[in-house]
Amino acid sequence: MLSVKIELLPGGHDAGGKTIATARLGRIKNGPLCAYQVVLEDSVLGEVGGGKVGDYPRFATTIWDLVARAIAVSLTGNEELPPRPNVVSVQRRESDGIPYVRISDIPEPAKTFFTRNIAYSTCPFVSEEPDPMGCAYWWDFDDFLSGRR
Known part of the structure; x- marks a missing residue:
């Protein structure tokens, strides 16, 4: 082994x-x-x-x-590498001047890693969203993707 x-x-x-x-x-x-x-x-x-x-x-x-x-x-399934993945891209949204992302918009596996990363962080409550608590600050997501978080 x-x-x-x-x-x-x-x-x-x-x-x-x-x-x-x-x-x-x-x-x-x-x-x-x-x-x-x-x-x-x-x-x-x-x-x-x-x-x-x-x-x-x-x-x-x-x-x-x-x-x-x-x-x-x-x-x-073959002895060849898969195509190189695309950069994770999520729409930047804004509410009352605060930039945020919908966590549901983040593709896997980035969503799983990001939600673990922000597990103990403050997140915005965005009342106009279908899931008001399912959002994260844009800067947290940007820092996560950039390797600063």
């Missing part, structure tokens, strides 16, 4: 690092052409992908080739 961990290292230091995602690869067939089962997990979203890399030639290249193919298979 191989385990690849993605760690967030605050300030670039190992101390205080936090695992935010893992890839687990298990060999399910031995021989010169092996097969591997892979599972991708995210600390917030849970299992986000899985698949099988079959007929993989052992010792023909570095372990990173196997890892890259396993991740690609888990995300696309």
Whole structure:
């Protein structure tokens, strides 16, 4: 079994690092052409992908080739990378001069990450919205996307 961990290292230091995602690869067939089962997990979203890399030639290249193919298979079903995602874009709204976003407008997985990020923050109450408490300040969302939050 191989385990690849993605760690967030605050300030670039190992101390205080936090695992935010893992890839687990298990060999399910031995021989010169092996097969591997892979599972991708995210600390917030849970299992986000899985698949099988079959007929993989052992010792023909570095372990990173196997890892890259396993991740690609888990995300696309093929040994190729998916298209690069688009930048998250949400309509900026305003009420009484206060800029805000509707949380329901934020696409996944950004919505899940953002709502966790602002869990203990003050949010606006926008009475004219269908869900008056389902909003966030625009600057919090902008800071989140920019990596300042």
